[in-house]
Amino acid sequence: MDPLSEVLSLLRPQSHVSSGFDAGGDFSLRFDLSHGVIKCYAVVSGSCWLVVDGVEAPLRQEAGDCFVLPSGRPFRLTSDPGLPPAHAKTAFPPAQPGGTVTYNGGGDLLLVGSRFVVSGSHAGHLLAMMPPVVHIRSEAEQAALRFSVERMRAELREAQPGGHLVAQHLAHMMLIQALRLHLRDHGTATPGWFAALADPKIGAAISAMHAEPARRWTLQALGAHVGMSRSTFAERFRLVAGETPMDYLTRWRMLLAAERLERQGEPIATIAPSLGYESESAFSTAFKRVMGCPPRQYGRSAARGGSRDALPASARKQVAEPQRQQHSA
DSSP, rough: OOOOHHHHHOOOEHHHHEEEEEOOOOOEEEEEEOOTEEEEEEEEEEEEEEEEEOSSSOEEETTOOOOEEEEEOOOOEEETTTTEEHHHHSSSSSOTTOOEEEETTTTTTEEEEEEOOOOOOTTTHHHTOOOOEEHHHHHHHHHHHHHHHHHHHHHHHOOOTHHHHHHHHHHHHHHHHHHHHHHHHHSSSSSSSSHHHHHHHHHHHHHHHOOTTTOOOOOHHHHHTOOOOHHHHHHHHHHHHHHHHHHHHHHHHHHHHHHHHTOOOHHHHHHOOOOOOSSSSHHHHHHHHHSSSOEEEHHHHHHHHEEEEEEHSHHHHHSTTTTTTHHHH
């Protein structure tokens, strides 16, 4: 699998609610922080403003636009960024799968889309690799999403047998296509994982690490793989990705290990050598540094249900705020 597919597979996004939102008149609704939630919506008709915490400027949303919020940050949907917001929970009841919520009589803005709940105690690490907001707005980009949006709208409107499942699959298509378009056309805008994937040489190095995580990669080997000197490769990777190649490789290995501990309950003696570690102690040291707790403790937590609350405070902080210093570089 390619790196984007691998990351989304580890996130295991499940469409929790696929629905529509029909608003009318002046409105401003604030949505709280949502840990482990990705939201993906398309504007069918009308327009609004999207205001995301931590994103400097409000984003105008017009008919045909699509936006994805992978980070779970608080945000506002509003007809005017200057309006004081009402809390979304008090403004209208939760949407039912396959339904459309009407607010202020509707008629001025219609959104369709879905919110995805991602599972896994390591989801925070993976979501931190995503941009805070993806905004798809060019006509060519919109055309690539139009089929999924139009079919979802029909499924929500007609309520046919099996419509809920069809809407979920369409939502997954919207999410993947929106991230793919962002990667292709806007991936280099900000240093980070998407910028690294969009860079031909750095993206090729990341693909190589994902393809062979157990290989004893060195800066020399990775540079040679993409036709760059050791020093040039190391500097370019750090500038584009916001972290060093070896830090990225270690973190990816630990995310794979966490998945195997959580989903399959594999013993450390099996996981360590399969990810390139000659000893269990070296693997355990790296795992604790990246994930915030020893692998055995992480595995026991997963066996009790995989709840973040079962992890120690240091591990919960690591999961909630992974590699912040690297992404701010």
